[in-house]
Amino acid sequence: MADMRTAILRAAQAADRLHKEFETKSYTDGDEGRIDVFGMMAKRDLPVMFRPLDKLLGAYLNEGAPGVIITTQRQLPVQRFTAAHELGHAVMGHTPSLDPEDVLMRSPFGAKIAGGYDLQDIQANAFASQLLLPRWLLAKHVRRQGWKPENLIEPDTVYQLSLRLGASYSATCHSLLSGRSIDGSAYDDLLAVKPRDIKRRLLAPYEPENYRGDVWLITERDDGLLLEGSRSDLVVINVLEHSGSGYLWRIEDLAAVGLAVVKDGRTDPHEKDTVGGMVFRKVVAESRTGAIGHVNLSEIRPWMESEPLRSLNLELDFTGPVPAGLLQAQREALLGVA
Secondary structure, three states, rough: HHHHHHHHHHHHHHHHHHHHHHHHHHHOOEEOOOOOHHHHHHOOOEEEEEEEOOEEEEEOOOOOOEEEEOOOOOOOOHHHHHHHHHHHHHHHOOOOOOHHHHHHOOOOOOEOOOEEEEHHHHHHHHHHHHHHHHHHHHHHHHHHHOOOOOHHHHHHHHHHHHHHHOHHHHHHHHHHHHHOOOOOHHHHHHHHHOHHHHHHHHOOOOOOOOOOOOOEEEEEHHHOEEEEEOOOOOOOOEEOHHHHHEEEEOOHHHHHHHOEEEEEEEEOOOOOOOOOOOEEEEEEEEOOOOOEEEEEEOOEEEOOOOOOOOOEHHHHHHHEEOOEEHHHHHHHHHHOOO
């Protein structure tokens, strides 16, 4: 047990050294809400190839020159955690590793092999968790969204936190437990909830063809943030609208970046109508074939040329998961693309 604790500590320290090396706190203090693990791998000259793997999420190879293979058959958050796991193998100087589909569900104290614990996988998962989900980054998103400690036992909140971190729902639950933001009972309750049920609640009454994509609940607290997801993702924009005063949210920019509006409605937050009152505007949009670009939503009086009452700016990149081939930055470097 002491060896295992030491292995976990060394892995966390190795991840922290990478945070310092790449100054991740600096760029996440801006509008990038997740750790750029693929960028780290490119800068460390660790070749990353994406392939459709059978029953594997990824692999680390070090015969001759080290390299990483990652599946193309899972969503972007799973690709990112797998990448961090494989990077952990490389940084910790591990032997070659083929990582099966259950690698994300292995808690630090749950990965066993015959005769003891698989310290390599324990270290790689601990490294990946500390790299992608450091406590300071979780705290940043919690503050930005105005969540309180008691909100972190709510599945819908944890799901939205996971999207902004670029991590899976289960990995985020693991991180909250290890960071003592939740206890074991809350952790079990969170994992008992299926993300599909969370998505259904967020989208209701709209029902998509399937629930494979993630569902982003976007509010004005996300203003300026980079949202990075997959081509099948959906967004639910929930904002207050001063319709009683003639103000309406303009949402044309959604279509311009590739988001198709499939539901647009308003609900009155008050029991009785009030002159000049506000309503909640709920817009549901699908990515379908991918969405990328800058979105500017503004609340204006359509008949007046004046400054908007409020605005919401987003940078969207819903082009994941990463397709087959060499990591884009490494491919461009080989081709001499600036």
